[in-house]
Amino acid sequence: MTYREKAQVLDESALDRALTRIAHEIVEQAGGVDDIALVGIKTRGVTLGQRIAAKIAAIEGTKPAVGALDITLYRDDLRLKAEQPVVRGTEVPFPIKGRTVVLVDDVLFTGRTIRAALDALMDLGRPRVIRLAVLVDRGHRELPIRPDYIGKNLPTSRRETVAVLLREHDGMDRVVIQEPTESATGETSQ
Amino acid sequence: MTWKRKDLLTMQDLEAGEIREVLDTAESMKEIATREIKKVPTLRGKTVVNLFYEASTRTRTSFEIAGKWLSADVINFSASGSSAEKGESLLDTAKNIEAMSPDVVVVRHKASGAPALLARNLRCAVVNAGDGAHEHPTQALLDLLTIREKKGHLEGLNVTIVGDVAHSRVARSDIHGMRRMGMTVTVAGPPTLIPAACQELGVKVSHRLEEAIAHADVIMMLRLQHERMTAGFIPSLREYSRVWGLSLDRLKHCRSDVLIMHPGPVNRGVELSPEVADGPYSVILDQVTNGVAVRMAVLYLLAGSKGA
Numbered sequence: 001m002t003y004r005e006k007a008q009v010l011d012e013s014a015l016d017r018a019l020t021r022i023a024h025e026i027v028e029q030a031g032g033v034d035d036i037a038l039v040g041i042k043t044r045g046v047t048l049g050q051r052i053a054a055k056i057a058a059i060e061g062t063k064p065a066v067g068a069l070d071i072t073l074y075r076d077d078l079r080l081k082a083e084q085p086v087v088r089g090t091e092v093p094f095p096i097k098g099r100t101v102v103l104v105d106d107v108l109f110t111g112r113t114i115r116a117a118l119d120a121l122m123d124l125g126r127p128r129v130i131r132l133a134v135l136v137d138r139g140h141r142e143l144p145i146r147p148d149y150i151g152k153n154l155p156t157s158r159r160e161t162v163a164v165l166l167r168e169h170d171g172m173d174r175v176v177i178q179e180p181t182e183s184a185t186g187e188t189s190q
Numbered sequence: 191m192t193w194k195r196k197d198l199l200t201m202q203d204l205e206a207g208e209i210r211e212v213l214d215t216a217e218s219m220k221e222i223a224t225r226e227i228k229k230v231p232t233l234r235g236k237t238v239v240n241l242f243y244e245a246s247t248r249t250r251t252s253f254e255i256a257g258k259w260l261s262a263d264v265i266n267f268s269a270s271g272s273s274a275e276k277g278e279s280l281l282d283t284a285k286n287i288e289a290m291s292p293d294v295v296v297v298r299h300k301a302s303g304a305p306a307l308l309a310r311n312l313r314c315a316v317v318n319a320g321d322g323a324h325e326h327p328t329q330a331l332l333d334l335l336t337i338r339e340k341k342g343h344l345e346g347l348n349v350t351i352v353g354d355v356a357h358s359r360v361a362r363s364d365i366h367g368m369r370r371m372g373m374t375v376t377v378a379g380p381p382t383l384i385p386a387a388c389q390e391l392g393v394k395v396s397h398r399l400e401e402a403i404a405h406a407d408v409i410m411m412l413r414l415q416h417e418r419m420t421a422g423f424i425p426s427l428r429e430y431s432r433v434w435g436l437s438l439d440r441l442k443h444c445r446s447d448v449l450i451m452h453p454g455p456v457n458r459g460v461e462l463s464p465e466v467a468d469g470p471y472s473v474i475l476d477q478v479t480n481g482v483a484v485r486m487a488v489l490y491l492l493a494g495s496k497g498a
Contacts, residue, residue, distance in 0.1 A: 070218065073230040073231070073232040073260075073490075074230065074231060074232070078232065083192045083193065083194070084192070084193060084490060084491055084493075086192070086211075086214075086215070087214075087215045087218040087219070087487075087490065088218060089217065089218030089221055090218075090221050091221070119231070120230075123225065123227050123229070123230065124225060125226070
């Protein structure tokens with residue numbers, strides 16, 4: 001299915017301001033940086049996690065640890081797919097036991113990715129608290145999951161997709177809503 | 191590149207992209223071994239049957255651990271103490287196992303082609319865990335993973351395989367896989383143990399150990415199979431060891447960053463001196479560790495294939 005751009009939701013500076021605000025909120029709620037670890041969900045969640053960590057370092061002078069979580073092995077739709085999705089590997093090279101772990105992802109949609117990420121995280125240790133930061137919350141939850149830090153609330157229809165473009169991967173920073181070019185149905189997977 | 195095959199039978203069939211997909215997946219699987227809780231839920235509810243008609247410790251255990259870390263149910267079936275001893279044919283046994291709905295059957299058999307026979311007749315995925323003197327693809331994949339991990343790449347490397355190439359399914363799988371990945375392969379050993387048709391596989395042949403290993407990035411020592419001693423392939427164990435064994439002294443003429451590999455089990459003091467087997471160049475235990483990761487990758491990729 002092909003998509004065309006319907007509207008730009010965040011430009012470069014709005015995206016940057018959203019991340020700055022999230023960084024402030026994380027520090028404020030945790031009351032410091034010492035116990036905080038950021039764990040991004042591959043691939044763009046990791047990049048966003050690194051950017052938020054850099055912002056926290058600028059505010060507090062200490063950079064929190066950043067890990068990368070691949071949730072492929074924890075997906076709930078493996079049996080529904082004809083081919084196995086590519087496994088990209090988890091890199092969380094620090095203990096998460098007893099820490100405040102902030103999960104970071106680009107778009108929150110059905111919540112199934114976050115469900116898988118919670119299971120993956122629990123297998124690595126027992127954090128004191130897990131919080132959730134997302135750049136865009138587009139609604140349509142299928143599970144009882146709610147983000148703690150949100151860059152932008154974005155009402156969408158199910159047939160649209162939200163594309164988060166980041167400099168490191170796409171050469172630019174912007175968030176756009178896309179819609180199918182045909183009257184095709186179907187949804188993006190988790 | 192996404193995996194399309196129902197079975198993993200040979201290295202000869204695999205394209206470079208498929209090999210890379212297995213290695214990349216295996217690399218990701220390695221992290222699970224470092225965890226306190228070594229288990230992911232990926233293959234929950236799937237059944238893996240190890241159907242071993244030949245003795246094996248390493249390979250069977252490796253598949254068993256791989257399956258269990260992915261949360262599959264793993265059942266071991268060995269020929270001794272089973273219906274095979276009562277004269278049931280391989281295909282009948284396999285059909286009976288299939289009636290219990292496994293998702294993957296891992297088979298080792300002394301007859302070349304046995305896994306291919308099962309693959310044609312079973313709906314589930316079949317993995318060749320060694321068939322006669324034919325192939326042992328997961329061993330070749332773990333060898334490639336180990337080399338790639340230590341050297342950072344595969345293309346352009348020189349590999350020398352030393353010993354009983356004629357009877358070795360490991361050598362055959364390695365040669366196919368390494369050639370496919372753009373590596374240069376030399377085989378070395380007494381003429382009685384080097385098959386005449388070897389060059390057709392695109393390898394160089396050498397009958398002098400020093401010359402064969404001088405420029406090698408990797409030396410793969412094969413196990414001398416004692417059971418073949420009676421067939422008159424070599425004059426004596428002592429002579430074989432003196433001419434073809436790898437000792438510290440011989441390593442002096444090798445590259446300083448050479449890797450020594452061995453598919454196991456090692457005959458200490460025959461093909462490898464203990465100082466070499468346990469020395470800094472040896473990556474024999476890395477091979478074993480990587481074996482689990484490669485088999486996790488293979489089970490993961492095959493369990494997602496159609497029919498499984």
